[in-house]
Amino acid sequence: MELRQLIYFTAIAQAGTITAAAQKLHMSQPPLSLQLQKLEDELGCPLFERDTRHLHLTPAGELFYERAQAILQQCADLKREMADLQAGGRGLLRIGVVSSLSTSLLPRWVARFHEQYPQVRLELTERDSFRLLELVRSQRIDLALVRRPFSGQGLNIHPICSEPMCAVGRHHFFDGAEGSISPMALANLPLLLYRRWEPMLMRFFAESGFEPQVLCCSEDSHTVLRLAREGLGVACTPLSATCELQPGTEIHPLQAKELYSEICAVTLQGHYTGAAARNFIRFTQEEQ
CATH class of the missing domain: 3.40.190.10 (Periplasmic binding protein-like II)
Incomplete structure (x- = not known):
């Protein structure tokens, strides 16, 4: 089993057809169909039920999809971690912040953080708490600065003050x-x-x-x-x-x-948190 086969399989599961998955992967349909057949032969069970238009995951396919997603996420996190090691105190940090912090505590935190980590570029997004948590869950920002209460399902909560x-x-x-x-x-x-x-x-x-x-x-x-x-x-x-x-x-x-x-920093549970985000959270906690 190869990593590319997991990528192909998840693309097919998400697209619902070989044709759509091939277009998404920028490859032709026959090699993709062949790789799927090889994967099913190796596993000894069908991963999809086929009808005239779409492919539907079998029970085995649903389990395999869940595991494949986790493996691919671990690979992506590993690449980010290795990039962090190479970059040191550099890189891009995407922070979401609620309006009640954007003009009060955040400017001081950002200014002092920049003094210690001048090579870190910042991208700031101001939204309400609920929208920021969705941005964290969809990995469009690295961390959110919000106020409790909120639903913390699937999130790491780092109390600040x-x-x-x-x-x-x-x-x-x-x-x-x-x-x-x-x-x-x-x-x-x-x-x-x-x-x-x-x-x-x-x-x-x-x-x-x-x-x-x-x-x-x-x-x-x-x-x-x-x-x-x-x-x-x-x-x-x-x-x-x-x-x-x-x-x-x-x-x-x-x-x-x-x-x-209560002011908290929030990151995505079960996913790698980059060095810049970890440093920023630690910095804000030590500032209090």
Whole structure:
């Protein structure tokens, strides 16, 4: 059995026909059919059921496809690992980041990382958490910087730091309060919520026995902060997301251990994580 036969077999399984697989592999149909026949002869069982139009995996073919995919992935990971060894501190690092980190912690992390690893090129993608996790799963980015909670199925989660949720708004909403405040102080204030944090906040408020006055919900964390800056209401957001606020806007951490944000780096489980990604994750963890 040869590695190229696994490549041919998976291409046929994905394409559904010999003709389509041959086009994908940039080869003619007869040699591809011959290699498939040799593979089935060697294994002693058919891998496909044939009808007039398509090929369908047999039970043996489904098992073989799963194993072949794993072997090919290991080969691809091995090539990346060898390239990493040759490149040392060089290469391309593809990072996905949520908006609440892109203008706060990320610039500092990237600048200091670049000081230590100047030969690493960076490609940054800003999306919401759920889209970033899909990009990790499809291997279109090397790692994502996101906030919990999220479904971690099939992912490696690397905790970086935790920070409190804060109330953010113009000074007249807080009656001269200084430092951290009780969430109960928000009971009669117009709240501006980022949709990502709405379930956690509403659950906490319900358990605390009051119904908040939600004036606005937004899909963008920057939007709720801009509205708070304009005096429309009080935004609830993680501490690091408040870095761009202007004078006259106050920030008060909320006194509740349940109201916090955990920042994590996420990589794909079961796949090789390159040296640049590993170094970046370690660097961010050591920065805290």
